[in-house]
Amino acid sequence: MWDELIPVSLVAELVFCPRNFYYRACEGENTVNRFVVEGNIKDEKRKERERLRTQEKLQVKEITLSSERLGIIGVLDAVENDGEIYPIEYKRGYLKESLSDDVQLCLEALLLEEHVGKTVQYGYIYYYSSRVRRRVEFSQELRNKSIEAIDKAREILYRGEIPEPVADTRCHGCSLLSVCLPFETRFIKEKGEKPKRIITELNTGRVLYVDEHGAYIGKRGGKITVTKDGKVITEIPASYLRQLIISANANISTQALKFLLRLNVDIVYQSTFGRFEGKFVPEENKNSLLRIEQYRRHIDRDFTLEVSKSFVKGKLLNMRTLLLRQNREFGDREIDEACIRIKNVITRIPDAGDKEELLGLEGIATRDYFRVFGKLLKPKLDFDFEKRTKRPPRDPVNALLSFGYSLLVGNFISTVSTVGFDPYIGFLHSTRYGRPALALDLMEEFRPVIVDSLVLSVLNRNMFTKEDFKERFGGIYIQEKGRETFFKAYIGKIQSEILHPIFEYRVSYRRAFEIQARLLAKFIKGEIEEYIPFALR
Numbered sequence: 279m280w281d282e283l284i285p286v287s288l289v290a291e292l293v294f295c296p297r298n299f300y301y302r303a304c305e306g307e308n309t310v311n312r313f314v315v316e317g318n319i320k321d322e323k324r325k326e327r328e329r330l331r332t333q334e335k336l337q338v339k340e341i342t343l344s345s346e347r348l349g350i351i352g353v354l355d356a357v358e359n360d361g362e363i364y365p366i367e368y369k370r371g372y373l374k375e376s377l378s379d380d381v382q383l384c385l386e387a388l389l390l391e392e393h394v395g396k397t398v399q400y401g402y403i404y405y406y407s408s409r410v411r412r413r414v415e416f417s418q419e420l421r422n423k424s425i426e427a428i429d430k431a432r433e434i435l436y437r438g439e440i441p442e443p444v445a446d447t448r449c450h451g452c453s454l455l456s457v458c459l460p461f462e463t464r465f466i467k468e469k470g471e472k473p474k475r476i477i478t479e480l481n482t483g484r485v486l487y488v489d490e491h492g493a494y495i496g497k498r499g500g501k502i503t504v505t506k507d508g509k510v511i512t513e514i515p516a517s518y519l520r521q522l523i524i525s526a527n528a529n530i531s532t533q534a535l536k537f538l539l540r541l542n543v544d545i546v547y548q549s550t551f552g553r554f555e556g557k558f559v560p561e562e563n564k565n566s567l568l569r570i571e572q573y574r575r576h577i578d579r580d581f582t583l584e585v586s587k588s589f590v591k592g593k594l595l596n597m598r599t600l601l602l603r604q605n606r607e608f609g610d611r612e613i614d615e616a617c618i619r620i621k622n623v624i625t626r627i628p629d630a631g632d633k634e635e636l637l638g639l640e641g642i643a644t645r646d647y648f649r650v651f652g653k654l655l656k657p658k659l660d661f662d663f664e665k666r667t668k669r670p671p672r673d674p675v676n677a678l679l680s681f682g683y684s685l686l687v688g689n690f691i692s693t694v695s696t697v698g699f700d701p702y703i704g705f706l707h708s709t710r711y712g713r714p715a716l717a718l719d720l721m722e723e724f725r726p727v728i729v730d731s732l733v734l735s736v737l738n739r740n741m742f743t744k745e746d747f748k749e750r751f752g753g754i755y756i757q758e759k760g761r762e763t764f765f766k767a768y769i770g771k772i773q774s775e776i777l778h779p780i781f782e783y784r785v786s787y788r789r790a791f792e793i794q795a796r797l798l799a800k801f802i803k804g805e806i807e808e809y810i811p812f813a814l815r
Contacts, residue, residue, distance in 0.1 A: 283344055284431050286352030286389070289424075290382035292431045295448055296441035297458060300434055305565040305698060307457050337366075343389040350428060354386045365390055365401040366411075373408040377423070380414050384424040387416050438567055440805055456789075459796055462781055466797075466806050473781050485521045486514060487765045488528045489758060495522070495530040497537050504528075519543045521692060523685075525761065544692045548684060557691065565698025571802050572716075576703050583636065585801065585809050586706040587627050590640045592723035592811025594624050597647045599814050600726045604654045604734065616650045619643070633706070651730070656738050670753020675733065677747060677754045678764060682729030683721075685768050689791060690717035697795045720794055723812045728787060732771050736764060780810055
């Protein structure tokens with residue numbers, strides 16, 4: 279008798295790739311790609327007829343069977359009886375020999391044998407693309423391999439240790455490729471061949487931003503609509519969405535809310551001034567093993583200091599890179615001197631003895647950075663910048679920086695939650711009630727290259743005037759039109775592609791967010807020996 283029944287399909291995944299089994303069974307990953315979607319569509323068509331009777335045989339579809347003795351449970355695609363009873367498994371793709379497919383079918387036969395009380399000699403695997411069946415004989419050898427696979431699966435579940443990446447042709451087309459990062463993990467551990475670009479999951483990653491007072495967000499068929507006064511403002515297929523940001527007094531229907539949550543779309547609320555206020559979260563990632571390790575590492579001072587040094591180093595490297603790149607046009611001596619001072623601070627990071635000393639170094643470099651940041655604005659502009667101010671921002675430049683950072687933290691809350699982290703337990707940033715410390719940790723590396731560079735870009739391209747800002751209670755805030763302008767530019771920025779500084783393939787910044795979060799997860803779990811920050815060259 280077993281406390282937990284293992285799905286037969288997961289045992290088959292283990293035979294194909296033990297690491298794939300670990301991610302699905304231990305961490306609850308269920309990422310899909312186009313191959314999975316195609317298979318699901320074919321399954322839906324097949325399920326339309328639950329029973330099929332001809333003169334020769336009876337076919338029954340979708341039978342769920344379990345065995346306490348074996349400790350497994352499975353859904354049999356179909357069972358046929360033509361005098362002999364046997365299982366049928368349906369697979370996307372072309373006819374092929376596959377041990378993992380054979381093991382899955384054999385385990386289904388073992389379940390069937392236990393329930394009908396007679397031996398099942400063979401079964402069939404039907405391949406959609408070839409439109410042919412392949413007969414599988416349930417030899418004693420195959421039965422032994424199938425039982426051994428169950429034992430190995432249970433061992434991985436019990437130990438909770440992630441298997442090594444296979445990093446071979448099995449990875450091509452795998453829906454968990456963007457989660458597993460097999461080639462990237464091997465490269466970091468062995469410093470071997472550079473990995474090739476990842477084909478990411480199906481989600482197109484679009485963001486819908488609603489900044490219209492009195493707007494109504496609803497559902498029409500498979501689309502999300504935004505209307506005001508009975509007129510449609512925008513309409514978008516829900517399957518394209520990754521995030522909905524509401525930054526106005528807009529309403530959303532319960533139907534639309536539930537629909538988006540089922541599709542794992544984050545619904546984020548911001549204040550009119552762009553401050554993150556909260557979010558509706560789809561079903562929480564079930565990766566409790568990662569969160570346990572995160573909590574354990576959080577109270578480990580040595581680990582906390584080590585990973586915090588990486589966050590700070592990445593941030594300062596990107597600050598310096600931004601100043602150097604932008605100063606090619608200006609040739610300002612003070613900016614060059616600031617870059618030298620920041621470089622000197624970076625060299626002192628490894629010797630920081632505690633987090634307080636590390637934060638002191640970060641503060642020194644950040645002050646040098648913002649002391650010359652205003653020099654990167656073209657002289658003809660009406661905007662001045664002397665120093666970083668917040669809560670409230672005292673000038674338009676600070677208002678844009680604050681708004682941009684609020685958008686960025688929203689992205690990272692979603693990213694770390696997707697990976698399976700608790701966004702409120704961090705390492706560099708102290709833990710306070712309601713503070714997304716881990717999201718703030720990871721976004722440090724991206725502040726200069728995403729928000730700071732974008733603020734310089736939109737201002738130097740004259741996309742804003744002083745009319746886009748308004749003074750309220752001693753602070754300067756962005757008007758509605760200005761927020762919309764900046765948000766569109768922000769989305770364009772995070773969806774733009776760059777050469778990844780570690781792996782040297784092209785990815786969007788949004789994808790780079792997730793890669794860093796997954797590398798951090800691998801470091802926390804001990805799969806890799808260092809966390810390498812994202813630092814542009």
